[in-house]
Structures are given as structure tokens and as C-alpha cells.
């Protein structure tokens with residue numbers, strides 16, 4: 001049928017290319033075509049963050065809000081791509097250590113989001129709770145900063161208290 | 173033989189933690205299958221009526237679309253006795269949002285577009301969806317949820333109330349609330365002849381299996397249900413919901429595997445919700461705060477499909493000494509989506525009302541709210557006269573007050589100020605009953621020194637898999653890493669639902685029994701497991717099936733500090749603290765997460781979550797996560813949780829009470845009471861939104 005395009009991207013370091021329906025979101029491409037089911041579909045509308053993945057390094061995006069055809073050549077990292085072999089990424093390890101989840105459904109998105117949030121704060125990006133007189137440079141990862149920066153990822157199990165503890169430990 | 177230190181009581185990390193942080197844990201919609209197809213629901217756009225025609229011609233134009241199933245062409249399901257899963261059986265529409273057709277296609281994109289192209293015509297009938305406390309048609313149900321009687325009367329409430337020195341008479345309202353587990357209800361189904369396999373998201377696959385067998389008239393042995401990881405449920409997956417029946421039906425119709433993950437904005441209408449309640453509470457006391465008369469009268473609604481009655485007045489039957497008591501439920505049968513269980517049905521909204529009223533009584537008596545509760549501690553359960561198996565509410569209140577610094581506060585309302593912010597604190601009690609249901613388990617000892625335990629428990633995020641492994645290891649007297657516990661499959665020994673905070677007790681008991689027995693057999697065999705292993709089975713049909721001469725409940729006390737912005741009307745929580753008494757805590761790490769999770773959901777109930785049935789179109793206006801506000805990370809402060817370990821011999825071999833729900837009970841009242849202390853304003857209708865505050869200040 002018409003309305004298809006060829007798209008090629010890298011998913012967790014591996015090339016993936018295919019002719020796809022133009023309506024395909026990045027999330028559905030990952031889950032239904034590439035067999036990468038770590039990113040979860042909680043809402044499909046950019047409201048929950050369960051689908052959060054990293055684009056071209058550590059830019060966090062909601063994969064459900066991006067059309068895959070717009071991402072030709074992109075480099076996508078999902079929760080599956082964070083560990084170094086058997087060694088968990090420090091954020092993953094901190095989530096285990098602090099019991100930063102219960103059902104685990106929001107967790108892949110929380111972890112990707114946390115990786116990026118820590119990078120954003122280190123790069124000196126202010127958030128709405130950063131005091132206006134903060135000098136340039138890395139933003140101190142206070143609990144308030146982490147709560148604000150992690151608020152795009154809902155957790156219905158209510159693991160926020162432990163998520164904040166986990167992210168703080170790595171961000172320090 | 174050396175005795176190993178016990179692992180129950182240890183903060184063991186979740187067994188599946190690594191799978192959950194690496195994305196390896198597979199949920200219902202994560203299983204790859206050859207030839208998989210996708211389904212998308214079409215939902216009713218009228219609140220009551222009959223389908224007169226379905227035009228699928230446009231939908232079927234795309235060759236990728238395999239079928240549009242409706243009541244007219246779908247294979248007919250047998251009656252399994254549960255209207256929630258009686259899908260595509262009739263042209264009648266009982267509520268807006270009911271699934272009236274299902275598009276099935278090669279791809280998700282095609283299925284979604286096809287569903288959007290289906291045109292359904294209705295003979296629309298007038299609908300009735302508005303609940304008020306004085307509407308016509310309110311009736312007294314035979315019983316309310318959990319089998320409680322609708323009404324109870326003790327003594328002479330009217331006379332005692334009329335004679336009371338101090339009275340409180342107030343109406344509290346809770347809007348409909350939605351469970352919204354982060355994992356939408358999903359199932360992947362595939363038939364092989366008469367054998368059905370489904371990967372399903374549920375809180376108990378034993379019942380999913382028997383229900384599917386009944387719906388499709390096949391042998392239970394031929395139905396495989398896999399639910400290894402479940403992304404939360406909070407009651408909304410407690411019994412089979414329509415998604416699993418539809419996925420299996422569609423797979424049968426197209427002869428291919430089918431996946432159906434309900435779109436988020438369809439979930440509220442078809443998977444259950446907490447029904448709204450209007451609760452009138454009257455308290456009559458002497459000047460010292462001793463309650464003589466207590467009335468708790470609940471008005472709520474159910475649907476035309478099912479009768480589910482939120483038992484909001486029930487906790488008032490056991491909380492406080494009350495010689496004269498009246499507790500009732502009235503219900504309206506409306507053209508609305510069917511209500512169902514949501515975390516602590518009954519206790520959660522009911523204790524918002526009772527614990528708010530207790531705060532009002534404390535004010536009216538000029539008493540400290542902690543002291544008021546202590547003064548009304550009953551010696552036995554007021555309603556039944558049964559002794560409590562254990563009750564440490566007073567200890568929770570005292571310990572919580574001490575840790576929170578409660579007694580340092582100025583008790584006068586509206587005196588705490590920090591610039592434009594008003595600061596206040598509140599307290600409320602929590603309670604949740606002890607439930608335990610019969611379950612079965614098997615334990616196997618291998619000649620290699622390893623053990624396998626099988627029980628159809630479901631881990632919806634509670635840590636069930638982990639705590640069952642701890643229970644098994646202790647009963648076997650072996651290290652944790654020699655025990656493997658299999659859960660989450662319908663063909664395992666039958667387990668009860670992950671609901672009513674009953675899981676650990678219900679599944680842990682037969683596990684304990686089987687493992688204790690197996691340990692004895694290994695010992696009888698001289699400590700050597702013969703080739704071929706040793707195997708035992710156990711169930712608790714006897715132990716868990718009957719009643720008890722004790723009133724068994726967990727208790728807790730919650731404290732909260734809020735700030736109320738006098739400019740914006742926004743309420744923000746500064747800190748929360750809970751102290752609970754729930755038997756032995758078997759895993760402090762996962763238990764703490766359960767308590768905090770419940771309190772967090774209670775915070776959402778108090779401040780952010782609310783849903784309204786639109787009288788015109790007859791459905792919820794807040795149907796997705798952008799409009800129905802689940803508390804986000806920035807809404808939730810530090811939450812401090814403690815517990816008092818109870819040694820209660822009247823529970824189960826582990827001595828545990830359930831902990832999954834008690835955290836939500838009382839949280840909203842503690843917050844509303846804190847808002848009162850901050851502002852002097854009593855908010856009796858949740859959620860407490862800025863407009864309420866600004867209009868009231």
C-alpha cells in the first residue's frame with residue numbers, strides 16, 4: 001500500500017532498517033517490529049513517560065509521540081541498551097538497591113528518564129525549581145530538582161520516594 | 173543440623189529486580205508470536221440504547237484489516253456468569269464506552285484506523301447517570317461488597333444522638349476514582365485447535381482460566397494463562413475484564429494470534445472504577461469526647477450490568493467505641509460504567525469520611541485529635557462483640573505523634589504562616605481487615621539439593637514472588653538461593669486473587685504447609701533426597717475457608733503537614749508519616765514500598781484525582797492521564813514509614829496481616845485535616861483543588 005517509507009536507525013547500537021507504515025510511532029516500531037519491548041506503552045499520548053527512550057546520546061523523548069519515519073539515521077537507546085554486559089548501569093543498580101519500583105511497568109521509562117535528567121543537570125540546564133541566581137555550571141541535584149525533573153514519568157505504584165533516593169545517589 | 177537464620181523479616185531484594193530494570197520482564201503485551209495480529213476496540217457513543225446497524229465497509233477497505241467483530245458476527249460466547257466478560261453478545265448498550273465492536277488487522281496502525289472507520293448506529297434511549305443523596309430509586313442492597321450486610325443497627329442511635337452534649341453532622345463526598353494501573357489491560361491470545369493460550373494482565377489467573385474455559389466451552393486443562401509480570405492492578409484486574417475475552421474471541425474468529433491492549437482512554441469505562449460516594453456521618457459525644465452515638469450512611473451507585481456496592485460505612489462498625497450505632501448503604505442503579513474494586517474498596521472512602529468527622533469532633537470538644545481517638549478505643553469489636561486478634565492503633569498513634577513532632581504544634585487552626593503560605597498538620601487513623609482465602613501449593617525437593625515451589629500467586633508489584641520464596645526457604649530450612657518459586661500461571665496449583673491484601677497470607681500458608689511437610693519427609697529419608705526427588709501437595713481449604721472468633725484487622729496512624737498557598741489556592745504536601753501495625757512484617761523492603769505506595773495514592777485521592785460523570789453524554793470526562801491526574805513525582809514529598817511488629821497467633825503460620833491497601837486508608841483524611849488546621853476551612857469533598865481553597869479562604 002501507499003504511505004510507506006524506508007527508515008534506518010540504530011537501536012541499542014544495532015542497525016535496523018525496514019519499510020514501514022508511515023503511521024508507525026517509534027514506540028510501536030521498537031515493540032512490534034524490532035522486538036525491543038523494554039519501552040512500555042502506558043498511554044500512547046505522551047502523558048505517562050513509560051515509553052521514554054534516549055535519542056542520539058542522552059536526549060529523552062516519549063517514543064509514542066514520534067513518528068518513526070522522522071527518525072531516519074537516529075541512534076536510539078532503550079533500557080535494554082544501558083547495562084554494560086552483566087554490569088548494570090549505575091541508575092539501574094540504584095533502582096534495585098532503593099527498591100525504586102514495584103510492578104516495574106514504569107521502570108524502563110523512569111530509568112531512561114533518570115539517565116537523561118542527571119545528564120541535563122550536570123550540563124547546567126536549569127529547571128523550574130532551580131533558583132534564578134544559580135551560577136552557571138552543574139545544577140545541584142537536590143530532591144526538589146529530581147522530583148521536578150522526573151515528573152514526566154508517572155508511577156501508579158507510588159515508588160517516587162524510592163526513585164528520588166535512587167536518582168539522588170547516582171546524581172551526587 | 174545447623175539452624176539457618178530466618179530470612180522472613182529480612183529486607184531481601186526483589187527476585188525479579190534485575191529483569192525489571194533491564195527491560196527483560198515480559199508483560200502481557202510483550203510476548204512475540206508468529207503471525208501476530210492486533211485488535212482495537214470501537215466503543216459506544218451513547219449511554220443507553222440498542223445498536224441498529226454497524227457499517228464496516230470503509231473499515232474493511234484496507235486489505236490489512238482481517239475482521240470487524242460485532243454482536244452480529246462474532247462467535248457467540250457462553251454465559252460465564254460475569255457480565256463484565258459477556259462481550260459482543262447483545263445489541264444492547266448499557267453504558268457509554270462499552271465495547272461494541274473490535275477491529276482486527278495485520279498491524280496496530282491498520283487496526284486503529286479501521287476501528288475509527290466503523291460507523292455504528294443506535295436507537296438511543298434516555299439515560300440516567302446523576303447520583304444525588306435524595307434521588308428517587310435508591311434501594312437497600314441485600315449485601316455490600318465483601319459480603320457485609322447493607323445496614324446495621326445497635327442500640328438506639330436517634331435517642332442517643334439527640335441526648336448528646338456535642339454533635340457533628342456532616343456530609344463527605346468522594347468523586348469516582350480510577351485505578352489506572354500503568355500497564356493498560358492487555359492480552360495476547362492464540363488458539364491451537366481447542367487449546368487456548370493467553371498472556372494476560374490480571375490479578376489472578378486461576379479465575380481467568382476457569383472463566384475463559386466457561387466462555388468458550390472448553391476444558392480448563394486446555395486453557396493456559398500466563399501472567400508472570402503484571403503492571404499493577406489496584407483491583408481493576410481482580411477478575412477477568414473484557415480485554416481477555418475479546419482477545420481470545422478475536423483469535424478464534426480470525427484463526428491467528430491476537431493482541432489487544434486497551435487504549436488508555438477506554439480503560440475507565442470497561443475495567444471498573446471506585447464508585448462515587450455521598451456519606452453522611454453523625455457523631456454524638458459527651459464533653460470529654462466519648463462517642464455515644466455514631467451514624468455513617470452511604471449513598472452510592474452501581475451499573476445496570478452488575479451490582480457492586482462500595483461498602484463505605486463498614487469501617488465505622490469496628491473503629492471506635494459507639495454504644496449506639498447506625499451504618500447503612502443505599503444504592504442507585506444507573507446507566508453508568510460498572511464500578512468494581514479499587515485499592516481498599518469501602519475502607520478507603522469510608523475512612524476519609526469517618527476520620528474527617530473525628531477531626532471535626534475533636535475541634536468541637538476542644539480535644540487533641542490523637543487523644544480523642546485514644547479515648548474511643550473499644551475493648552472489643554463494637555459491632556460483633558468479638559475480641560480483636562490484635563489491635564495496636566493507640567501505639568501507632570502515640571508512636572506516630574512522637575516521631576512526627578505532633579505535640580509541638582499550635583493546635584489552633586489558621587495560625588501557621590510562612591509569607592503567603594498557611595501551614596498545618598493533620599492526623600487520621602488507618603485500618604484494613606485481614607482476609608485469607610484457600611489456596612493450593614506444591615513443593616518439590618530435587619536430589620541435587622534444590623527445591624521448587626509452585627503456587628498460582630500473582631505479583632502485581634507487591635513483592636509476592638520474593639516473600640513467598642522467603643517463606644518457603646524458612647519452612648524448608650534451606651538458604652534462599654536453593655528455592656525457586658513458580659507463580660503467575662493458570663496451570664499452577666490454584667491460588668486466590670491478588671486482592672484484599674490477602675496474597676501473602678493466602679498463598680504463603682499452603683507454601684508454608686507444603687514446605688514444612690517436605691522438610692519432614694526429607695528428614696524422614698535420612699536427610700537424603702532419593703533419585704526422582706520428593707514431592708508434596710498442600711492446600712488450605714480447611715484452615716482458610718472458615719470463619720474466626722476474632723476480629724482481625726491491621727491498624728495505622730498517618731500524619732501529614734501541608735502548605736496552602738493563599739494566592740494560588742494550591743495545597744502542597746510537605747511531609748507525611750505513617751506508623752502501621754500489621755502483624756509480622758516479612759520483608760521490610762517491599763513492605764515499606766507497599767505502605768508508601770498506598771499513602772502516595774491517598775495523596776492523589778486527596779489532592780489531584782477526581783472524575784466526573786457528564787450528565788449529557790453519560791461518561792467520565794477525565795478519561796486519560798492528562799485529565800485524570802495521578803500524582804506525579806513533584807507532588808510527593810518525603811514519606812516516612814514505620815511499623816510496630818505484632819505477635820498475633822490468630823492469623824496464619826507467618827503471623828502476617830495484609831499491607832497492600834492500608835496505606836491508602838486514612839491518607840486523604842490526614843491531608844484534609846491538615847488543610848483544616850492550616851486554613852480553618854473544612855473541605856468535605858475531594859479532591860481539594862485550588863478553586864475550592866480560593867473560594868473558601
Ligand code: FES
Nearest residue numbers: 042044046049064
Ligand atoms: S506511552 Fe508514551 S508517554 Fe505514555
Ligand code: FES
Nearest residue numbers: 102103155156157
Ligand atoms: S512501578 Fe508500577 S507504575 Fe511504577
